[in-house]
Amino acid sequence: MIERVYSGELSPEKDGEEVSIAGWVHEKRKLGGLLFLLVRDRDGIVQVTLPKKFVPAEVFETAKGVSKESVVVVKGKLQAMDKAPGGVEVIPSQIEVLSSAASPLPLDPTGKVPANLDTRLDHRVLDLRKPQVAAIFKIRSRALKAAREHLLSQGFIEVHTPRIISTASEGGTELFPISYFEREAFLAQSPQLYKQMLMGSGLDRVFEIATYFRAEEHDTIWHLNEITAVDCELAFISGYEDVLKVIEGLICAMIREVKEHCSQELERLGVELEVPRTPFPRLTYAEVLSLLEEEANLKLPFGEDLTTEAEKKLGEIMHQRGHELYFVTRFPLDAKPFYTMPDSEDPELSASFDLEFKGREIISGSQRIHDYDLLVQRIKAKGLREQNFSSYLEAFKYGMPPHGGFGMGIERFLMLLLDLPNIREAVLFPRDRHRLEP
RNA sequence: GCCCUGGUGGUGUAGCUCGGCCUAUCAUACAGGACUGUCACUCCUGUGACUCGGGUUCAAAUCCCGACCAGGGCGCCA
Numbered sequence: 001m002i003e004r005v006y007s008g009e010l011s012p013e014k015d016g017e018e019v020s021i022a023g024w025v026h027e028k029r030k031l032g033g034l035l036f037l038l039v040r041d042r043d044g045i046v047q048v049t050l051p052k053k054f055v056p057a058e059v060f061e062t063a064k065g066v067s068k069e070s071v072v073v074v075k076g077k078l079q080a081m082d083k084a085p086g087g088v089e090v091i092p093s094q095i096e097v098l099s100s101a102a103s104p105l106p107l108d109p110t111g112k113v114p115a116n117l118d119t120r121l122d123h124r125v126l127d128l129r130k131p132q133v134a135a136i137f138k139i140r141s142r143a144l145k146a147a148r149e150h151l152l153s154q155g156f157i158e159v160h161t162p163r164i165i166s167t168a169s170e171g172g173t174e175l176f177p178i179s180y181f182e183r184e185a186f187l188a189q190s191p192q193l194y195k196q197m198l199m200g201s202g203l204d205r206v207f208e209i210a211t212y213f214r215a216e217e218h219d220t221i222w223h224l225n226e227i228t229a230v231d232c233e234l235a236f237i238s239g240y241e242d243v244l245k246v247i248e249g250l251i252c253a254m255i256r257e258v259k260e261h262c263s264q265e266l267e268r269l270g271v272e273l274e275v276p277r278t279p280f281p282r283l284t285y286a287e288v289l290s291l292l293e294e295e296a297n298l299k300l301p302f303g304e305d306l307t308t309e310a311e312k313k314l315g316e317i318m319h320q321r322g323h324e325l326y327f328v329t330r331f332p333l334d335a336k337p338f339y340t341m342p343d344s345e346d347p348e349l350s351a352s353f354d355l356e357f358k359g360r361e362i363i364s365g366s367q368r369i370h371d372y373d374l375l376v377q378r379i380k381a382k383g384l385r386e387q388n389f390s391s392y393l394e395a396f397k398y399g400m401p402p403h404g405g406f407g408m409g410i411e412r413f414l415m416l417l418l419d420l421p422n423i424r425e426a427v428l429f430p431r432d433r434h435r436l437e438p
Numbered sequence: 439g440c441c442c443u444g445g446u447g448g449u450g451u452a453g454c455u456c457g458g459c460c461u462a463u464c465a466u467a468c469a470g471g472a473c474u475g476u477c478a479c480u481c482c483u484g485u486g487a488c489u490c491g492g493g494u495u496c497a498a499a500u501c502c503c504g505a506c507c508a509g510g511g512c513g514c515c516a
Contacts, residue, residue: 034474
């Protein structure tokens with residue numbers, strides 16, 4: 001490794017030490033006989049100060065000629081200096097340009113001149129050099145670390161189900177077809193059927209953090225064609241309420257971790273977080289319909305999923321009541337997939353739920369059907385073909401415990417957590433209807 | 439897929455309503471110059487753009503049509 005320290009490790013107490021720093025030339029300011037280079041690394045920015053009379057001539061010339069965003073290694077003496085940003089500066093004895101950046105730059109990594117999202121995504125590597133953009137992905141990493149550790153601590157084991165699946169048989173969302181030797185196959189849209197099958201394996205509690213593919217031609221700030229999800233499934237539940245408790249623990253663990261360990265990143269994004277109180281409110285679908293009619297004068301027909309408008313209105317109502325996170329439960333059975341358990345009291349309803357965050361759905365889940373005959377009946381009722389599900393159904397023939405689970409879209413979670421204006425902000429290299437590069 | 443809005447130097451924009459005073463505004467970036475404490479340094483000089491195709495007109499960045507691209511809303515969405 002090239003010997004160096006990160007800018008975050010430099011402090012005025014280290015005055016006089018010989019240091020080596022490495023990074024990108026963030027800014028260059030020439031004042032005749034005095035030259036400032038601002039060098040940016042993963043931690044932040046450190047000032048390199050070159051008084052012409054006190055640094056070697058070739059070092060001064062190198063610094064003067066280096067283009068913005070070039071990669072440099074600077075060796076020199078650390079100096080405590082009130083006038084310098086961060087209170088320290090480096091007086092270089094040596095500057096090496098490891099990689100010279102071409103100019104002009106296609107966008108401005110200092111963020112002085114704004115760029116449109118499309119331009120930013122076209123030049124995403126440069127865009128990611130902005131501290132506030134990088135902050136999103138440091139937070140994403142932390143949130144997923146917390147999710148993984150929390151679920152492991154709750155007795156879940158991490159699994160990996162296939163990305164390549166055989167049939168477009170689940171119904172619902174569109175699949176991307178791929179060529180699999182002499183056959184057609186598809187990219188997985190979710191681990192749904194596999195995580196359920198694992199409930200019959202005795203693994204008992206599983207989770208998967210993975211990428212999924214959805215071929216819908218939607219084109220909104222709220223949809224992607226390649227997403228990352230945290231999926232959980234747990235067995236021996238008494239009802240979907242057991243699943244809701246897992247979700248509450250998971251969400252709180254993720255937000256707590258980010259709040260405690262990403263204060264600098266949150267500050268850069270101008271976001272203040274609060275760990276939500278539990279339990280989150282639970283509203284039934286029927287309660288939501290009457291609430292919307294009473295408080296928002298919005299009448300929805302019973303039986304259909306909530307519209308975008310209805311979700312937003314509900315979000316406003318719940319916000320006024322002091323809740324950003326809340327469950328909507330017991331959706332009409334017809335609006336949910338075939339494997340959803342019917343409600344024990346009302347056969348028109350289901351043991352299902354969504355978690356809403358600021359008026360948007362981030363989690364969807366349910367108790368699942370574990371009875372073989374009922375499952376076959378529901379597959380037929382949805383107009384699907386039983387034979388397409390034979391390997392899935394086999395898992396229900398030889399002993400399947402009651403179980404339930406959920407899937408959470410990570411990008412949606414981050415978008416709402418950090419108040420990002422577009423879901424593409426939460427993905428390094430987003431895939432949408434039109435974008436396949438970079 | 440439907441509806442709405444837009445496309446001007448590398449980047450972000452003004453100008454379009456009401457065609458001509460546009461040899462196109464401003465900022466930033468870039469090149470050159472002055473400057474020893476900058477921190478969006480300052481100052482001087484310079485380079486650089488009307489998405490493409492067709493139409494109307496004496497005259498089009500500006501009006502009309504089409505294509506392409508982008509942004510937003512809706513639908514779709516485990």
